[in-house]
Amino acid sequence: MQQVHLYEYLGAYTDPLYQKIERLQVGESLQCGEVCITYTKFNLYELTSEEIHECYSTLDKCYERVCEV
16 A cells, blocks of 8 residues: 555645645745755755755756655
8 A cells, every 4th residue: 555645635736745845936945854945046946965956947847855854
């Protein structure tokens, strides 16, 4: 049996984490556990931690990856 995230049913846009990421302004960062999410001047969402350093061009892709971590 696979565990399902509540916001898969309600829609990601209702998730408080999604909303916080969405409100990031250029140059601002958000700490989510061990992952730091930064909205860069290049309009990319940059995820950094000790294990990862990745960039995403869309909020949805960034959110999906954060949920995986």
